[in-house]
Amino acid sequence: xxxxxxxxxxxxxxxxxxxxxxxxxxxxxxxxxxxxxxxxxxxxxxxxxxxxxxxxxxxxxxxxxxxxxxxxxxxxxxxxxxxxxxxxxxxxxxxxxxxxxxxxxxxxxxxxxxxxxxxxxxxxxxxxxxxxxxxxxxxxxxxxxxxxxxxxxxxxxxxxxxxxxxxxxxxxxxxxxxxxxxxxxxxxxxxxxxxxxxxxxxxxxxxxxxxxxxxxxxxxxxxxx
Amino acid sequence: xxxxxxxxxxxxxxxxxxxxxxxxxxxxxxxxxxxxxxxxxxxxxxxxxxxxxxxxxxxxxxxxxxxxxxxxxxxxxxxxxxxxxxxxxxxxxxxxxxxxxxxxxxxxxxxxxxxxxxxxxxxxxxxxxxxxxxxxxxxxxxxxxxxxxxxxxxxxxxxxxxxxxxxxxxxxxxxxxxxxxxxxxxxxxxxxxxxxxxxxxxxxxxxxxxxxxxxxxxxxxxxxxxxxxxxxxxxxxxxxxxxxxxxxxxxxxxxxxxxxxxxxxxxxxxxxxxxxxxxxxxxxxxxxxxxxxxxxxxxxxxxxxxxxxxxxxxxxxxxxxxxxxxxxxxx
Ligand SMILES: Nc1ncnc2c1ncn2[C@@H]1O[C@H](COP(=O)(O)OP(=O)(O)O)[C@@H](O)[C@H]1O
Ligand SMILES: [Mg+2]
Numbered sequence: 001x002x003x004x005x006x007x008x009x010x011x012x013x014x015x016x017x018x019x020x021x022x023x024x025x026x027x028x029x030x031x032x033x034x035x036x037x038x039x040x041x042x043x044x045x046x047x048x049x050x051x052x053x054x055x056x057x058x059x060x061x062x063x064x065x066x067x068x069x070x071x072x073x074x075x076x077x078x079x080x081x082x083x084x085x086x087x088x089x090x091x092x093x094x095x096x097x098x099x100x101x102x103x104x105x106x107x108x109x110x111x112x113x114x115x116x117x118x119x120x121x122x123x124x125x126x127x128x129x130x131x132x133x134x135x136x137x138x139x140x141x142x143x144x145x146x147x148x149x150x151x152x153x154x155x156x157x158x159x160x161x162x163x164x165x166x167x168x169x170x171x172x173x174x175x176x177x178x179x180x181x182x183x184x185x186x187x188x189x190x191x192x193x194x195x196x197x198x199x200x201x202x203x204x205x206x207x208x209x210x211x212x213x214x215x216x217x218x219x220x221x222x223x224x225x
Numbered sequence: 226x227x228x229x230x231x232x233x234x235x236x237x238x239x240x241x242x243x244x245x246x247x248x249x250x251x252x253x254x255x256x257x258x259x260x261x262x263x264x265x266x267x268x269x270x271x272x273x274x275x276x277x278x279x280x281x282x283x284x285x286x287x288x289x290x291x292x293x294x295x296x297x298x299x300x301x302x303x304x305x306x307x308x309x310x311x312x313x314x315x316x317x318x319x320x321x322x323x324x325x326x327x328x329x330x331x332x333x334x335x336x337x338x339x340x341x342x343x344x345x346x347x348x349x350x351x352x353x354x355x356x357x358x359x360x361x362x363x364x365x366x367x368x369x370x371x372x373x374x375x376x377x378x379x380x381x382x383x384x385x386x387x388x389x390x391x392x393x394x395x396x397x398x399x400x401x402x403x404x405x406x407x408x409x410x411x412x413x414x415x416x417x418x419x420x421x422x423x424x425x426x427x428x429x430x431x432x433x434x435x436x437x438x439x440x441x442x443x444x445x446x447x448x449x450x451x452x453x454x455x456x457x458x459x460x461x462x463x464x465x466x467x468x469x470x471x472x473x474x475x476x477x478x479x480x481x482x483x484x485x486x487x488x489x490x491x492x493x494x495x496x497x498x499x500x501x502x503x504x505x506x507x508x509x510x511x512x513x514x515x516x517x518x519x520x521x522x523x524x525x526x527x528x529x530x531x532x533x534x535x536x537x538x539x540x541x542x543x544x545x546x547x548x549x550x551x552x553x554x555x556x
Contacts, residue, residue: 049464053555071554072468079466089461106467108257150465 001027001158001189002048007057009043009213017043018213021057025191027157030184032200033193035210041193044210045160048191049081050074062157079107082151082188084161088143090135096122096146097131103154121153122146125179141172145179152183159183161192165199173199181205261474269478272451273486280483283447287487290440291534292494294433295522299495301426303506303519315392319380319399320407330378333404337382342391347381354379377406437537444483444541448476452549459549469550476546477539484538488531495522 002025009018017040025031033041046052047059050066059066062080069077090099100121104114122128125145135143144164151159161180165173177192177199184190194200200207201221209217273280321330330348338346349357354376359368382399384392392412399408452459459472499521506519522530 050555051464074554075463075466075468077466078464081466083464089457089464091458091461102462103465105257105261106462106465106471108261110257111260 001025003060005058008055010055030190031206033208039210040213042162045162050077082156082159084147084151084164086163086166088147092136096133100150100153121149125149140167158189265475265478269475284487286443287440288490290436291491294436297429315412317382318409321378322406323377344385345383349379351376440537441541444480444538445545448542449545473546476542480538480542484535488534
């Protein structure tokens with residue numbers, strides 16, 4: 001689903017955030033990217049979602065070579081990726097329903113179809129009852145789950161999340177991670193950046209470890225605890 | 226209703242590659258496109274109404290910018306009648322010395338008629354002149370207080386049409402006639418008038434262009450502020466895969482509304498000015514023997530103003546929005 005080949009990312013400031021990064025993630029696989037703050041985790045995810053362009057190297061997502069994707073093609077690539085952020089990035093002047101519906105509106109889904117899909121997504125994250133609430137009145141954990149509902153409402157083949165549990169307490173974090181695990185079980189490829197090593201290890205999924213932009217480890221911990 | 230059977234696509238069913246949403250209805254793409262346009266159409270209107278003062282101020286600036294060249298142009302359009310209303314402009318009016326005897330006048334007229342470069346000479350006695358003046362100038366009452374006729378005899382000399390270049394020479398010679406007091410050659414001031422009108426029209430076009438540009442900038446800047454206020458929203462929409470058209474659309478409608486409302490306001494403004502000026506202008510026209518008619522903006526003209534201002538608003542928004550969108554994306 002994702003293939004990085006000798007990818008370097010140098011920001012205009014001259015800082016090299018990723019160097020010589022190569023890895024592959026199979027369709028339906030779930031993996032974590034971890035490493036110290038500034039290791040390049042967010043940069044990696046940004047390259048996948050075409051929020052940034054690599055300075056060198058090839059990136060393929062879902063069989064599409066991103067290096068050859070023109071500016072016009074970027075929205076199409078992003079519509080195929082569900083994105084979850086540390087700050088939920090919900091629109092605070094719109095209801096939960098409207099927030100979750102936004103990707104469907106963007107994708108041009110007919111209105112009567114939208115209602116059904118939004119409710120199904122909210123049901124999946126356990127927040128069907130909050131459909132008409134304003135995001136601002138929800139708890140942090142609920143906001144994050146609305147963000148996840150928005151990411152999966154179009155059923156994208158790939159789900160990426162940047163520190164999705166960064167603002168949550170351990171128990172909520174575990175719940176959110178379990179939710180991501182469920183999406184993998186129905187066939188979605190999942191890539192999550194997180195520095196919460198303890199939590200990651202408990203998930204028992206593949207882990208990519210970055211250090212100063214270099215891939216220094218790629219392992220699968222034995223599920224424990 | 227041709228509803229499809231409900232299906233819950235999000236429940237955990239074993240689909241390996243859950244393809245991104247594809248429209249499945251007969252023509253859902255077109256339908257949702259129409260829905261989105263309708264939504265933007267009305268929601269942008271709602272946004273304007275949510276800030277009535279800011280909107281009113283913008284509209285006021287826009288309509289003044291649009292009304293100024295429009296009024297100027299209307300003024301010029303009305304004076305065009307004045308220009309073409311002067312008949313027989315090639316005629317030379319020769320005002321004779323007031324104390325000249327009638328037979329001397331006749332003799333001069335005869336002499337002039339004999340010239341090769343003169344086609345015709347018409348004689349207007351002081352009495353005829355007074356009568357004409359009384360009926361045309363609107364000064365009839367003022368003339369009543371006069372005890373004598375102050376007007377001289379006038380010869381209307383028409384130069385030969387096929388020798389246009391001799392007219393100035395003829396005018397010069399006439400000026401040297403001892404019996405002649407004053408020679409007035411209409412073609413000369415007519416040329417000047419049309420030159421003045423032409424440059425005024427050119428100036429109006431330039432002014433209209435500049436003020437249209439100002440209107441464009443006002444809309445562009447207003448929409449730019451609007452965009453800045455909603456840049457988070459735009460960023461999120463771009464993250465979710467919205468293309469440029471989708472992001473731009475609500476702002477285009479905002480610009481359209483600004484333009485359309487400013488157009489209506491402009492027409493009202495022009496209407497008010499027309500109303501204020503209508504009475505004095507009608508008097509003026511009457512005093513000019515109705516050689517020019519006073520007219521306001523025609524119905525097609527109004528439609529054109531509305532259309533042009535809407536397009537301007539749309540265009541200003543397009544420029545502002547496109548700039549912002551381009552900044553937010555990697556190449
Ligand atoms: N837009 C940017 N411009 C310049 N440097 C950046 C930018 N984004 C990130 N960096 C730098 O790149 C490095 C990696 O950043 P990031 O990918 O955000 O790391 P992480 O998410 O692992 O904390 C950091 O040193 C950071 O300062
Ligand atoms: Mg980060």
